[in-house]
Amino acid sequence: MQKIILLALFATLAACAARSNVKLADPQATKLAPHVGQVCMLRSPLPEGVKHKVLGNINSSKQTYGSVNELLPLMAADARAIGADTVINLNTSQKMGAWAWARPVGTGVAVKLEDKGSFNCASSGGELR
Template sequence: MKKLLAVTALFFALANVANAENTAETTAVTNTHANPICLVEGIPSTDQFRTIKRIKIAKGTYGSVVELYPKFAASARKLGADAVVNYNGSQRFGFWPWRIVRPVVWGTAVKWNTAIDCKTLDGKEIY
């Protein structure tokens, strides 16, 4: 009985440590306000940018699409992109569709040939 109690306590302690590490990582990503990433829902003319790669970020459980923006922006920055075209963010069914709906964001990371103004493209900036 004592072993079971000790293992349970150890499990909860390690779970809290892992959660604290994830929170610190999310805070570090959020505070890096380096350069904003412009999200554009449509696809502008193709001579204005160079396509890098299609990206997709999802959360495993319930939540808002807005919670994924810092990770999405960090992923785009890591590829050297300054914008994401053909952006879409919505709630999708997970593995157990009758129980779990999760947020998913995706789009195509691009590098603009010239300086852009996100508002003129009807886009929104995320950090």
């Protein structure tokens, strides 16, 4: 009986962890190679004239209480996994959930810049992760 209770407890705790997923813009497109570099997390669109390709939408959440800062590393990892170097239109907030009055959620658009050298993340108001 103790083993069943412990298993149920671990399953419940695992369901509460922060998670993130990507919906590709074009699932039929050629996949880009993942990378290990930094990703620019930008709360706004890219500045005018910065050429880019939209790779997908990233959604992240946690089922229990927590900070939106828990989601940012997960979202950056998802962007790296699909070859993106920037997440634009980043939006993080707290929403009411079944297990928490305020749970962190986040969304953003993963993009690949055509010329990384022409874009400065910090001067555009972004944060490298």
